[in-house]
Amino acid sequence: MADPSLRNRAVQLYDAFTHEHRDRRTLLRQMTALAGSAVAAEALIASIAASPVAAAIIDPADKRLEAGMRDGTEAGRPARAYYAALKSAAKPARRGVVLVIHENRGLTPHIQDVARRVALDGFLAIAPDLLAPQGGTPADEDKARELIGTVDYDLALAQARAFADKTRAMPQASGKVGMIGFCWGGAFVNRMAVAGGIDAGVSYYGPAPAPSEAARVNVPLMLHYAGTDARVAQTGEPWVAALKAAGKPVEAFTYPGVDHAFNNDTSAARYNKAAADLAWGRTTTFLHRHLDA
Numbered sequence: 572m573a574d575p576s577l578r579n580r581a582v583q584l585y586d587a588f589t590h591e592h593r594d595r596r597t598l599l600r601q602m603t604a605l606a607g608s609a610v611a612a613e614a615l616i617a618s619i620a621a622s623p624v625a626a627a628i629i630d631p632a633d634k635r636l637e638a639g640m641r642d643g644t645e646a647g648r649p650a651r652a653y654y655a656a657l658k659s660a661a662k663p664a665r666r667g668v669v670l671v672i673h674e675n676r677g678l679t680p681h682i683q684d685v686a687r688r689v690a691l692d693g694f695l696a697i698a699p700d701l702l703a704p705q706g707g708t709p710a711d712e713d714k715a716r717e718l719i720g721t722v723d724y725d726l727a728l729a730q731a732r733a734f735a736d737k738t739r740a741m742p743q744a745s746g747k748v749g750m751i752g753f754c755w756g757g758a759f760v761n762r763m764a765v766a767g768g769i770d771a772g773v774s775y776y777g778p779a780p781a782p783s784e785a786a787r788v789n790v791p792l793m794l795h796y797a798g799t800d801a802r803v804a805q806t807g808e809p810w811v812a813a814l815k816a817a818g819k820p821v822e823a824f825t826y827p828g829v830d831h832a833f834n835n836d837t838s839a840a841r842y843n844k845a846a847a848d849l850a851w852g853r854t855t856t857f858l859h860r861h862l863d864a
Contacts, residue, residue, distance in 0.1 A: 579799060581605055582830050582840065585619045586802060589675065589716060618840040621674075621681060621712075625837035629687035634658075636690055638683075646729035651703040653683045655690035659743065667862025668738040668748045670731060670769070671698040672756030674832075677708030677715040681837045682753075689751070692855045694862070695744055697734055701727045701759075719755060727759070732768035745864035751854065752777060754832060757795075761810070764788045771861035773854050776803050776831050779810030791820040793857045795850045800831040824853065 581602065588598040603609050631638065638655040656666075669689050673682040678700035689696040702708045704726060705718050735748040749771040752760040757777020764772045765784045773793045792814065796807050807823075814821040826833060826846040833843040834850060 579830075582619055582799075586831060590802065595713065619838060621676065621679070621832070621835055621837040622839075625681070627680065627684040627687075628836065629684055629691060631683070631687070633687065633691075636687060638687060638690070645733040646726055648704040648726060648730070649707075650730055650733075651678070651700040651707055652734060653678060653686050653696075653698040653700075655683075655686045655696040655698075656743070657690055657693070665743060665745045665864040666693055666695050667745045667858060667864075668735070668741070669694040669696050669858060669862070670734060670748065670750045671696055672731070672750060672752030672759045673698065673701065673708075674753050674835075675716050675719040675755040676712045677702045677719065679708065679712075681835065685751075685753075688851075694749075694858065695738060695741065697738060699731060699734055701730065704730075724762070728763060728766050728768075731759070731763060732766075735768050745862055747771075747862040747864075749773070749858045749862050751775070751858070753834060761792075764790050764792055771858060773857065775834055775850070776800055777807075778803055779806040782809045782813030785810065785813035785817045785819060788814060788817075788819050791857075791861055792822070793854060794821065794823040795834075795854075796823070796825040797829045797831045797833050797846075798825055798827040799829065803831060822853075822857065824850065826850065 584601050636655055637658050640653050642651050644650055671682060671686045671689060678698060682698050686696040686698040700708050702718050709715050738744055739746050739748055747770040750760050750763055750769045751773040753775045757774035760772040760774040761777055761779050763769055765780055765787045769790055771791050775795045776797050811823040829843040829846045830841045832838055832841045834847045836842045
């Protein structure tokens with residue numbers, strides 16, 4: 572869509588659908604009015620939505636990595652996570668652990684791909700499926716979004732803390748655990764920073780807790796925001812201000828002119844490579860600074 576104002580309106584409509592639990596029929600009607608036809612509306616939706624079949628940046632079979640899904644029990648309930656790490660050398664360096672927290676669509680192939688990127692940058696990556704207690708991430712993304720709205724948040728925090736505690740003791744781990752999350756996962760990082768259990772957190776365009784919670788944060792945070800993302804800015808700006816006022820270690824960056832989910836390379840309309848690369852470089856530098864042995 573050549574007209575930037577129409578494109579921005581389309582992104583706003585799709586965000587309302589995905590984050591305010593509106594129905595797809597309403598979305599299609601609104602997009603049709605915007606795009607001029609049902610066919611054009613479907614194409615527009617496809618360009619904005621994350622594609623479940625988009626090519627991975629890092630091949631799941633990359634020979635540099637040990638990676639795969641692991642099942643078990645955490646906090647007394649079923650648990651599942653995707654694990655990725657560089658293959659061990661004879662005397663591997665101790666590495667920081669990074670929990671990768673998914674968006675509201677659950678543990679998708681894209682988030683597994685992000686975990687592999689984290690591993691290649693020198694960390695032990697664990698991407699929990701926080702829908703595991705409800706049967707795990709379904710293939711249907713609309714169903715996943717419905718399930719995410721019914722997550723027992725206290726249980727999710729307890730499971731994430733259990734993953735963190737177990738991985739601290741891994742022989743190749745530095746003993747420190749960080750967390751990186753996107754959208755719903757970005758909000759989860761903020762909540763985990765309040766609840767405790769990690770040593771550093773990075774939130775990408777995550778809605779924030781009430782500013783009054785800032786005093787409870789005792790870990791360094793890095794917060795990435797999209798310049799056009801007014802929905803998240805409503806909570807993000809007061810959160811950053813409260814953290815700074817409370818003297819908390821926070822680094823916050825807003826990337827002008829980019830959309831919510833700008834890091835997600837499976838969404839053609841949203842992905843912004845320049846902003847994503849800049850944010851990723853800042854993220855990995857920050858995590859190494861706080862997690863390395």
